[in-house]
Amino acid sequence: MPAALFTPVALGGLTLSNRITISPMCQYSAADGSMTDWHVAHLSSLALSGASLLVIEATGVEPAGRISPEDVGLYSDANEAAMKRVLDVIRSVSPIRVGVQLAHAGRKAATYSPWKGSGSVPDGDGGWETFAPSALAFQDGWRVPQAMTRADMDRVRDAFVATARRAERLGIDCVELHFAHGYLMSTFLSPLSNRREDAYGGSLENRMRYPLEVAAAVREAWPRERALTVRVNGSDFTEGGWTAEDAARLATKLRAIGIDGVSVSGGGVDPRQQIQAGPGYQLPFAEHVRKVSGITTTAVGMILTPKQAEAIVAEGKADLVALARGILFDPRWPFHAAEKLGSAMAYPPQYERANPRNWRGGGPLLTSFGE
Template sequence: MSKLFTPITLGKLTLDNRITIAPMCQYSADLGKATAWHRIHLGHLALSGAGLLIVEAAAVEPEGRITPQDLGLWDDETEQALGDVLKDVRQYSPIPVGIQLAHAGRKASTDVPWRGGNFLQPAEGGWQTSAPSALPYNESDDTPAALTKARIDEIKQAFIDSAIRADRLGLDLVEVHAAHGYLLHEFLSPLSNQREDEYGGSLENRMRLTLEIFREVRQVFPADKPVGVRISATDWVEGGWDNEQSIALSKALAAEGCAYIHVSSGGLSPAQKIDVGPNYQVSFAAEIKKSVDIPVIAVGLITEPKQAEAILVSEQADMIALARGMLYDPRWPWHAAAELGAKLHAPEQYWRCEPHEVKGLFNQD
């Protein structure tokens, strides 16, 4: 049997297969509220046959959005809007659905990518950003405010409140976003964190906020639902965050009850030099997997079914996540199952599309 299509358990949540749809920002919300775009986008992805769908990064406070169009989960209105979307998705798909909770830190207040993604001044709809230290991401950006201890406590509470909302929405999983140069990653990396208090300096201190937020979210999210963490394994910049430190963080998270580690990389510094190619991040996941006893998810230019299968068979990771590849081919799991000789669930409305050469592809029970 294909390893990609064997079940796996995250905490107490069992998934039909090891394909995850990674969180993908859509920059299509209305003041944090999910819109008809999210209903269409999540609806068709929910019919893909993947084992898990993780909703895009949801900001835990308005100042934590990357763009003014980011999804949020910080008040009753944003909760209700997402709940309306999820109700429709669940009517037609049994796929487990999680959400990524995030704060953009110094990378907030930017325009949407298709308009260049440049920093937005307040007069352009932007806002004052914040960070561990008063160091901008780009020299042309406004300087972020160094977070006071009081503001750190507010942000921690915002993560807690959003996790409670996620549970009320019936979401099956929470992923804490500590990657891609956003706030928690900014605290982790010595390139962006130059604090001299208990949140800066040593590795232990730089990991403190991520561990505190994970611990608080884990405490308020039901014990039978998994909480995982997305990390950037390396900054791809000399002297920055690297995979050795990521292994230390992963061990600490596992000890706190983390259900899985989702391994990405980069995003913290414009100086990054990334050698992008197939499997370019898988080696980081493989090293982390050797060091922890919890599932590890690999992501990044994994595009072919046999490529994904080989990663799992060689035990470099426990699960595969797809993002852009899933947008390009929303039925990727169907095609992967056909190529690897596996079966998967599909909506009964689509059963008649099963090609003759792969009859039996869909589980019709």
């Protein structure tokens, strides 16, 4: 019997060949929102990993929705053409399914790329006005966002829909909506960042209202035969903030409007957060959300070894796992995991001679991997 990690799973209209997915990871390497040669190299390498689904990094639905001036967007014909170029390369070398994370950074937009600095980029250096549910800066020294009007909310909702339609034209298999990490939708959801006094603030029901409007609008536009998922926070890791119980209630509502799955992460809303990071530190949130809502759930957060990932799926704590830094460090993680767990995987023919089973004399098995 194959390991649970290497069994197929349905995600909406998609059937994925295994339970290993690749998280969206910002590269801060775009030009005016358009992908560059870096994205060709980076994503085509990950496309050869053996994972079943590769999700493109947080992609701004409007220029003001990018995290940094170097972030990817999908709001213009030029952006779309650049992403098509990358997708064409991926599809020429791999059968991997490809998703894209659609995002609006909200009050954390217009910030420096990590290796260039920290905090808000001044307007004169390429920054821009930011938007949020309330006029509260992320932290001292950051720009204060504009509290969104109903017209702003309509504009951003429509931008999500328009960007999803561009993704459909590109033949992308899965759209993930970014409702986590302190970006726009996350700040509507969290009581720490949403201080509105209208129908979109106050109670949990009110705070969920706008993100659910956006999800429903994209659901109506996105083909049912593909997958539509949402990344949510399981916790703000801050007293008085968003909780796993809140996430489960949101996931239940998302499932009711036809969302196919959630990926459960956490943090990023408040700089006072207290995170005790370690292997699988966000797994309890995913397990709770899955148990309460019944939605297909992806676990994230320092999933490092094959045994750890196998246990997550085999024990029903999540349906899939998503790798990030671990697969950047080892882009062949799924092949190594299959070897460790005694499951067969189809190698690209060009790499078949790297399969340890085909090494002359048997070859050294990867006995140290994942110990």
